Amino acid sequence: MGILMGRAFRDGVEKHRKINMRVKPKQWKPLDDLKGLTSRTQQTKLTMGPLQEVPAMVRIEEEHWIFERISQEVLTQLTHRLVIHKPSGTEAIGGTLDLQTAVEVARRMAQKNGQVVMIEPL
Template sequence: MANIRRRILKETKSPVKTDKIGAKIKLNNLLKRAKENGTEQGPLTPIEALVTISQDEWIWQAVSKEILDTMSHRLVFHSDGGLRREILMTQNLNTAMDAASIIVELDGNCVLIETLEP
């Protein structure tokens, strides 16, 4: 994660101040977009973490085969050094495309969407 690019202005400008009304409008717009995006994505399927780490204790967990059988696409991250790392799996192509576009926006590197074999 050391190579994450951030959206930082190269030129220093005076900060833009927002009053309470403007802040509420921006927050309402953000909440509206988040709800619309959540509705478009449909219901989420919870998948437990493979490893839970609490202080010095590591708890290994397994994902049930039934949940894995519903997954159809895998997102693979390609770093500048050519390394591959599986990021997540999704239940359909639309969700995979949405997730990949967000990852590319944040990081700028290549994300490969692979179809999982049935």
């Protein structure tokens, strides 16, 4: 039987016996995939009400970002504010406890992101 099958694989299927399958082009609509997410986001926005700014602090410890709420005491200790200029206006990105830290953050943002950061004394 092995010898006969070898001839079948070698010769292939006759033209008149082949089944021609029509390939249906797959349509991928990425915006349709996001409709559910968009509707859930809008529903959540309606139930939450207006957003409020919460003063928060980000610390980096051993390559982990730690987000904390800032107490009023820490806010009064801040000496400099970091501001970025955007087409929509200025945006404060944070505050520092001393000028040296503010300069270091501004320098790194200029190197990494190519953004100019203005340091404002508080």
